[in-house]
Amino acid sequence: MTRDTPIAYAMCGLAFSGKSTLARRLAETFSIALISLDAINDERGFDGGNVVDDDEWERTSHIAMERLDGHLSAGRSAIVDDTFAFRFLRERCAAVAARHGADFRVLLVETPLDEIQARRRANDVTRERMALSDAVFDDHVSRFQFPDPDEPVVRLASPDDVARFLAAEGARHR
Numbered sequence: 001m002t003r004d005t006p007i008a009y010a011m012c013g014l015a016f017s018g019k020s021t022l023a024r025r026l027a028e029t030f031s032i033a034l035i036s037l038d039a040i041n042d043e044r045g046f047d048g049g050n051v052v053d054d055d056e057w058e059r060t061s062h063i064a065m066e067r068l069d070g071h072l073s074a075g076r077s078a079i080v081d082d083t084f085a086f087r088f089l090r091e092r093c094a095a096v097a098a099r100h101g102a103d104f105r106v107l108l109v110e111t112p113l114d115e116i117q118a119r120r121r122a123n124d125v126t127r128e129r130m131a132l133s134d135a136v137f138d139d140h141v142s143r144f145q146f147p148d149p150d151e152p153v154v155r156l157a158s159p160d161d162v163a164r165f166l167a168a169e170g171a172r173h174r
Contacts, residue, residue: 006103009077012083018111029166040063086143087147108147
């Protein structure tokens with residue numbers, strides 16, 4: 001790993017955990033590309049807060065990996081903003097990074113479920129972002145596969161964790 005080695009970051013965590021907010025902050029701080037699956041779904045005319053067929057999510061994932069491939073092939077780091085709720089999705093992203101000799105990190109945003117539920121309720125009032133139906137959210141939580149110990153995970157459970165991560169990674173992107 002050298003300073004010039006690009007990095008593929010995979011944001012991981014439950015919906016409403018703060019992944020997108022953190023991804024935008026990291027992309028801006030590190031001056032790297034942000035690839036958002038929600039944005040890709042929006043481009044494709046889908047409302048990810050309601051039922052989007054698994055086949056369509058799969059296509060969106062492949063579009064995101066094509067975009068990641070383009071950045072890494074040009075020697076640029078990127079953040080992929082998704083829940084990465086299944087290990088096979090994280091492995092897919094890791095494989096794209098490996099093809100380019102890039103480093104790979106899963107950034108697991110660990111937000112307590114009660115805080116996530118409070119954010120969802122607040123969003124029902126503010127409508128700052130797309131709502132997520134209870135049925136879709138409950139299904140998401142029940143099927144979520146948290147990263148295993150053998151995965152390259154950076155756990156971000158507090159502002160202090162984020163500050164330490166920014167300090168450690170910041171030198172790589174200067």
